[in-house]
Structure formats: structure tokens, C-alpha cells
Amino acid sequence: MTRGRFITLEGMDGAGKTTHLDWLRARLEARGMPLIVTREPGGTPLGEALRQLLLDSHDTRNPETEALLMFAARREHLAQVITPALEAGQWVLCDRFTDATYAYQAGGSGMDWHRVAELERWVQGPLQPDLTLYFDVDPEIGQARTRQVRAPDRFEREQQAFYERVRAAYLRRASEHPHRIKVIDAARPIPEIQITLEKIILTI
Numbered sequence: 001m002t003r004g005r006f007i008t009l010e011g012m013d014g015a016g017k018t019t020h021l022d023w024l025r026a027r028l029e030a031r032g033m034p035l036i037v038t039r040e041p042g043g044t045p046l047g048e049a050l051r052q053l054l055l056d057s058h059d060t061r062n063p064e065t066e067a068l069l070m071f072a073a074r075r076e077h078l079a080q081v082i083t084p085a086l087e088a089g090q091w092v093l094c095d096r097f098t099d100a101t102y103a104y105q106a107g108g109s110g111m112d113w114h115r116v117a118e119l120e121r122w123v124q125g126p127l128q129p130d131l132t133l134y135f136d137v138d139p140e141i142g143q144a145r146t147r148q149v150r151a152p153d154r155f156e157r158e159q160q161a162f163y164e165r166v167r168a169a170y171l172r173r174a175s176e177h178p179h180r181i182k183v184i185d186a187a188r189p190i191p192e193i194q195i196t197l198e199k200i201i202l203t204i
């Protein structure tokens with residue numbers, strides 16, 4: 001049995017991950033690829049419960065606590081869902097994965113980069129996605145796509161600096177893993193991005 005391919009989609013809110021994931025699923029299914037679609041945080045009952053805690057609570061949290069919860073959910077996701085699917089020959093399309101922990105908890109919130117790397121090694125061993133599509137867009141464009149446009153207040157300007165650090169961390173990951181991570185200019189119109197994606201998926 002040929003092992004399936006593990007493809008992750010990354011990028012900030014409104015970058016287009018879900019839009020392109022739906023399109024990729026349809027393209028790959030049309031080619032007869034057996035596949036599953038999943039997401040992080042989430043993908044298992046435990047992971048979805050942790051997702052609720054992580055995304056809905058407005059408490060200030062230590063970024064290391066967040067990263068530990070992310071990796072706890074990831075361990076479960078790998079053991080219960082991702083690894084069995086890959087071993088059964090299925091392709092796995094995952095909306096966010098470990099690069100997001102580097103981007104948000106290290107880049108955005110200031111957790112030590114190397115600590116994330118230690119958790120990554122511990123939880124994943126040698127497992128890495130075969131391909132990561134990073135949808136790169138100015139955070140303001142992404143946010144404007146998901147909510148009404150208006151002038152940012154002081155809190156949102158601070159948020160702006162956070163999102164710039166998240167973007168810089170994603171770009172650092174891409175420069176450190178140039179073969180795995182494809183940077184896609186997600187400010188372009190959707191049909192143009194689809195042409196780029198079509199070329200990329202033909203090579204894997």
C-alpha cells in the first residue's frame with residue numbers, strides 16, 4: 001500500500017485556507033484520490049474540545065500553556081486520525097498544523113522558537129507534512145475579508161503588530177523549509193491562485 005500524502009494549509013484569518021481547501025478536495029477527488037479533510041486545533045473529540053477552550057476563551061494565557069494544549073491535541077490527532085489515514089493510503093488535507101504554533105505562539109506571543117521545535121520533535125518524531133501551502137496576505141486584507149472595514153482602534157492597532165509578527169514567523173518557517181512550504185501570494189484573485197495550486201499539486 002502506497003502511503004498517502006500529508007498536505008497542510010496555513011495562513012492568517014481570511015487568507016483563504018478554507019476556500020482553497022474545498023477546491024483542492026474537489027480537484028483531488030476528481031483525480032480519484034482517497035482523502036480525508038481535517039483541521040487543527042481539532043480533528044478528534046479531545047481536539048475539538050480543546051479548540052473550544054482555546055478559541056472561545058478571552059482569558060490571557062501563557063503562550064507555553066497554549067502550545068502545550070496545541071501539541072496535546074496534535075498528538076491525539078496524529079495517533080487517531082492522521083497516521084492511520086496515511087498508512088491506509090489516504091491523502092490528508094489539514095487546515096493548519098505545526099507551522100501555526102510557530103507563527104502564533106512563538107512569532108505572535110513570544111514563546112521561545114526552540115521550545116516549539118522540542119515539542120515538535122517529541123510529538124511528531126520525524127513526521128512532517130509532504131507539502132504545506134502557506135497563503136500569504138497582508139493581515140489587514142485578510143481581516144477586511146472576514147469583517148466590515150473601518151478604522152482600527154488602539155486595541156486593534158496592537159493586534160496589528162501581533163499579526164505582523166505572525167506573518168513574519170510564517171515567512172521564517174517558509175525560508176527554513178523551502179522545499180516543503182510553498183508561499184502563495186493570497187492577495188491575488190481566487191482563480192489566479194487556483195492556477196498556481198494546480199501547478200503545485202501536479203508535482204506531488
Ligand SMILES: Nc1ncnc2c1ncn2[C@@H]1O[C@H](COP(=O)(O)OP(=O)(O)OP(=O)(O)O)[C@@H](O)[C@H]1O
Binds near residue numbers: 012013014018146188
Ligand atoms: N483571494 C481572494 N480574493 C478575494 N476574496 C477571497 C480570497 N480568498 C478568500 N476570499 C474570501 O475571504 C473570506 C475568507 O476566506 P476563507 O474562509 O477561505 O479564509 P480562511 O483562511 O479559512 O480564514 P479563517 O482562518 O478565518 O478560517 C471568504 O469570504 C472568501 O470567499
Ligand SMILES: [Mg+2]
Binds near residue numbers: 017018019095
Ligand atoms: Mg478557515
